[in-house]
Amino acid sequence: AQSVTQLGSHVSVSEGALVLLRCNYSSSVPPYLFWYVQYPNQGLQLLLKYTTGATLVKGINGFEAEFKKSETSFHLTKPSAHMSDAAEYFCAVSDNQGGKLIFGQGTELSVKP
Amino acid sequence: SAVISQKPSRDICQRGTSLTIQCQVDSQVTMMFWYRQQPGQSLTLIATANQGSEATYESGFVIDKFPISRPNLTFSTLTVSNMSPEDSSIYLCSAPGQSNTEAFFGQGTRLTVV
Numbered sequence A: 001a002q003s004v005t006q007l008g009s010h011v012s013v014s015e016g017a018l019v020l021l022r023c024n025y026s027s028s029v030p031p032y033l034f035w036y037v038q039y040p041n042q043g044l045q046l047l048l049k050y051t052t053g054a055t056l057v058k059g060i061n062g063f064e065a066e067f068k069k070s071e072t073s074f075h076l077t078k079p080s081a082h083m084s085d086a087a088e089y090f091c092a093v094s095d096n097q098g099g100k101l102i103f104g105q106g107t108e109l110s111v112k113p
Numbered sequence B: 001s002a003v004i005s006q007k008p009s010r011d012i013c014q015r016g017t018s019l020t021i022q023c024q025v026d027s028q029v030t031m032m033f034w035y036r037q038q039p040g041q042s043l044t045l046i047a048t049a050n051q052g053s054e055a056t057y058e059s060g061f062v063i064d065k066f067p068i069s070r071p072n073l074t075f076s077t078l079t080v081s082n083m084s085p086e087d088s089s090i091y092l093c094s095a096p097g098q099s100n101t102e103a104f105f106g107q108g109t110r111l112t113v114v
Helices: none
Strands: A005-008 A008-014 A019-026 A032-038 A044-050 A056-058 A066-067 A073-080 A085-095 A108-111 B005-007 B008-014 B019-025 B031-037 B043-050 B068-073 B075-080 B091-096 B101-104 B109-113
Touching: A005 A085, A008 A019, A008 A073, A019 A085, A019 A108, A032 A066, A032 A073, A044 A056, A044 A066, A044 A073, A044 B101, A073 A085, B005 B091, B019 B031, B019 B091, B031 B075, B043 B068, B043 B075, B075 B091
Parallel strands: A008 A108, B008 B109
Antiparallel strands: A005 A019, A019 A073, A032 A044, A032 A085, A056 A066, A066 A073, A085 A108, B005 B019, B019 B075, B031 B043, B031 B091, B068 B075, B091 B101, B091 B109
């Protein structure tokens, strides 16, 4: 069985500061890992994904994440937060069943001016 | 990427009634997925909608409560039956992209049961 744990249901940073959202996963097979963002009253937008190959993946809006197998982690980072980054972020794992995902609990990111 | 259209975007329904949510994908896909997002919570998979066969339900979800149709490779419906206030949630459908790895989501249906 697969599972995802996001550490911290709420993270607050100042504008221009580093964003770090933590995600740890459990999987009995090589995982596919994803980060999604959800803005208020909207659906989910794919930020980035890791399937195979390079462990540091870059996504949209300046976000990136690094797959660390030894730590079973896939933390999301952005060097400099922007006010528009305020949203809910979800980490998800898949065993590649054609888009079937298991989601973490979500982390709400607040950005202070 | 896949473009997914979902409707209605929101509805307010009386308890005991049913609501059918429609999901249209702009390309043919083998599987579509339905999720529920309860207020302030994460997404939970309800079922996988397979074309030409019965939907596959996750633990805790049953066909009588959430019947699903999948008449072709681009369309699916989810019905929330005999609704109660506990069914108030956002319901989202998703479908895989061309690489068949990531999932793309509709905008969701925000359901309030009164």
